[in-house]
Amino acid sequence: MNELTNLFGGFSLKEDENEFINYSYFDFFKNPNKLPINNVFIERVRTEVDKSAVGSWNVVESKGKKKECISIKKEVIPALHESWLPEYIPTFEYQEYNLTASEEDNIWFLENNKNYVFFLEYLIKCTYHQFWCSILFKEEVQNGLREFLSHPIPAYFYKELGEDFQKVYKSVFNAFYMVYRRLIFCNESEFEYMPKSLAAKYLIDRKLLNLQIAVTVTHLYQDFDKDLINELSEIYFSCEGQEKFIQKEVENILKHYNVVLQMIKGKLTGKFDPGITVVPISLEDRPKVFSLAWINSVVNYLLNTICSLNALFLLRKEAITEALTLKVPEKLCKSYDSIFKELYDLLEDRQEMLEESSLFEKIMTKLALARAKFVDTFNSFISFLLNETISRMENTKNQQEYLEMFLDIMTAALEYEIFICDFDCIHSIAQIVETFEDVSQIDKTRAHYIITSLNNLERHVFVKEKFNVVATFKNHIPKLIPIEESTTDNLNETSSTVNDEAILEDKIISILGIFPHLGGGFIEKCLENYNYDTDQVVQAILEENLPPHLYDLPFDLPRIPPEPEPPKPILAYKGKKPDYDDALDMLDDKKEKDKMKVLVMEGIKYNNRYNNSDDEYDDRDDLLEPDFVVEHEVEKYEKPNEDDLVSDTSYSENEFDEEGKAVEKNKTGFKPFCEDPAVVRARYEAKFGARRGKSNVVGKPKGQGQEKTVVNARQKKNVQKSSRANHNRKGGSQFKRNRGMIPS
Incomplete structure (x- = not known):
């Protein structure tokens, strides 16, 4: 857009490059008291x-x-009265240029618009008094100005015009700018002026100023004259008594742009979102046969829509607040992914790209511009939230509302991979988050999540590696990341060729099952055209939407399978040639014999602490050491709790010795050849003593160790027991069953 000034040239009210026109001017206006013209x-x-x-x-x-x-x-x-008008004013209508027609069909554009320039030059050169009288009281003048505002040619379409058409339109574009600037800047001198509010009222009443016209003027001249846009915004949005109407008008135009984007998406894909009311727009339905001209019309419509939305936010910053409540940022991301993905899918690997290369290049250029405008429009929301956050640095509580909006918008945008990656290429999200962290107390966990999620996207890595920031919107970026083929040997290549041939054969057979009247060769050509996607081929055949070059082929074209490739030589080894000739030679290799011997010998450990022939040898040294080792001195004198021992069912009463230590019965130690007789006698005494039991306790051996009160209590309980059951158990059980209960 920075090249617009070079296309149309600069503007100045003091310059007059037009030829002199022979018509007379009447200057009756005198204002010695310096009153506004409406009071003169x-x-x-x-x-x-x-x-x-x-x-x-x-x-x-x-x-x-x-x-x-x-x-x-x-x-x-x-002073403002129709009687001051001259008898003749050279009024002519603007001739619209049809972008879909040829230059021969637009020949009237040249002739009629030369006269239209003559009409605009009259309004530029006439006096202030005569200018406003013509605007207010000459209906032909009002219609002539409105005609251009209804059908202008934006700068991105200007390059598509021929040389003669560009010259004429440049004159119209410049002259209209001078006229409309004179309307907006209604104060030309201290003698010739009127209040801005009155000028706005006059223009609104004559339908020369409304929100759509203001957006159109901003769209056309935003890169030439910022003062014009600021003045236009001031006089329109400051009209007294029109605040509610203007707010409603802004809301309606935002909803209108949202509906248009949804209709464009529906026209492309053939599917509309559930709950969406289909609204007719000036865009034809998708043709059954691919048409590059139809794609061009879709791109033109899309580009006009997003540029107008961007101009609205530039014209009025408060419209961004209304757009945030309508969730416009998220809808922009969704439209971006769905529309551009579908457009690039339609344009990928098309024969028309070569047949109509010039039109294809124009489409790709406008697609890149449309993507850039989507990104700039989304960035206007981020800039607005950042400015509001910075303006509230003194009060962190007031910042939270805008911080939450920013985090919600970025989190929602992460769901649309194509858009968020393209946005990050132009406006670094990491730097934006860092700026928010510097001026506010943003939730760092959510901010870190946004950066991490972005960096983990496959498309983000692909775009960063393959394209720079400038080339992001100038290249036909594929929808999926191409998988890099790994280097394989000739054997793998041969097997993959066989597998691909088998997969292709399966796809052809599956399509023949649906369309048995078609030939295998024709189906193979269709698969090649649609990147071997069977679903797209079946859909295209059913909808009769095949490319024109496929209709030239016979439908029953047979398929000739490719000849098998001759076997390719295979390398017996890689790298340095080995020293052995075959497997037997390799197994008979004795090079590692000495190393293996040393390794085995080092693994053998000797234990010759005692000599068996020594007289002082004692076989008790060969006894195994106990597994239980007391690690602390306290544990030697610490007895286990008797309650714990009783409750522990893993031990019986004979599994502990008198000192309370556990006795391991299953473990058999080493029996010496000659055992000490004293040890044997002690062991047998303990064994027989355990059988006899203790004589100083009451009861049988099984109950020994119980207190006398326990025995008395048990005896008393036995005396009080009944000799028979206290109820008829069988009868009670039957009684419960009859009443649906479960007996215990």
């Missing part, structure tokens, strides 16, 4: 002939009574 009244003198006094004008001349029959009248008329 001008005295006009006119003569009238009294026809009742004489019969005809000839009689008056013959009799010399001319002075007696003519009366002079003076009247005071407001």
